[in-house]
């Protein structure tokens with residue numbers, strides 16, 4: 001049986017940190033689904049279609065990775081698609097409490113689902129989508145933070161808003 005993992009998140013937009021976790025997960029599982037979900041605590045800068053298109057550009061060299069979107073619970077998506085592994089990246093202790101709570105909640109909602117954590121690479125420890133947007137919005141250089149495939153798209157889009 002093929003081992004499938006979900007890499008869930010908001011990806012607003014995908015960063016080099018996300019891509020690092022996705023590509024390392026792709027090395028561990030037969031198939032990876034990058035799943036764009038809704039985090040009700042966040043206000044998004046990019047539409048779900050834009051975020052999906054950005055991810056598609058970044059994963060074109062990873063043949064066992066695909067992107068999907070879902071408007072409901074992560075635990076329900078996993079159950080409907082018979083997937084039992086969720087993989088998330090942990091940057092620092094500050095991520096831990098929130099991720100721990102989500103992992104426990106998802107397991108409560110779906111007994112089959114396990115959450116595995118990968119530690120981010122050291123160079124991505126501090127990286128977040130919201131910082132990328134802030135830096136780009138104020139004219140800073142984000143080339144170290146977002147995959148080169150989408151750098152132009154993101155700059156164009158964020159500068160259009162200014």
Ligand code: PNS
Pocket residue numbers: 008009010011037038039040042072073074075101102103105106
């Ligand atoms: O990148 P993020 O915003 O930290 O990702 C959080 C996300 C989108 C994975 C989380 O909010 C989520 O799973 N949303 C879908 C709705 C859901 O299942 N909520 C209960 C999670 S405990």
